[in-house]
Amino acid sequence: MTIKEQIKQYISAQQQTKGNDLQTLHNHILQAKPTCKLWFLDGKDEKGKVVSNPNIGYGCINIKYKDGSTREFYQIGLSANTTGISVYIMGIADKAYLLNNYGKKIGKASVTGYCIKFKTLKDINMDVLASAIKFGFENK
Secondary structure: OOHHHHHHHHHHOOOHHHHHHHHHHHHHHHHHOOOOOEEEEOOEOOOOOEOOOOEEEEOOEEEEOOOOOEEEEOOEEEEEEOOEEEEEEOOOOOOOHHHHHHOOOOEOEEEOOOEEEEOOHHHEOHHHHHHHHHHHHHOO
């Protein structure tokens, strides 16, 4: 199965409202960066154990770890969770940046160092989320 097929299957397996919101975000992210690398992480480690929610990824950055090692990873991530949707903005050095620049304007969302989490799209300001996603793609 291709990555595009995995993404389509993942989105369609969600409850209708969450699936519609994921599809809307997926389309929006692809419009913002149409030629970006697509990722699909099924949430399982190399032994098949579930370690996270599945994630759709967009773009490509090299993440550097404290031990000096690096790894290729996505810039923007999208995932359904038990209470809603998480959008991950990876590779931000300033862990207060998202909260300070988008936290008060985004609406009903939890904003951490690299994650914006909300229940549904109707709870947030989509223009603010779009701005955060754009920042994530530009911040390499």
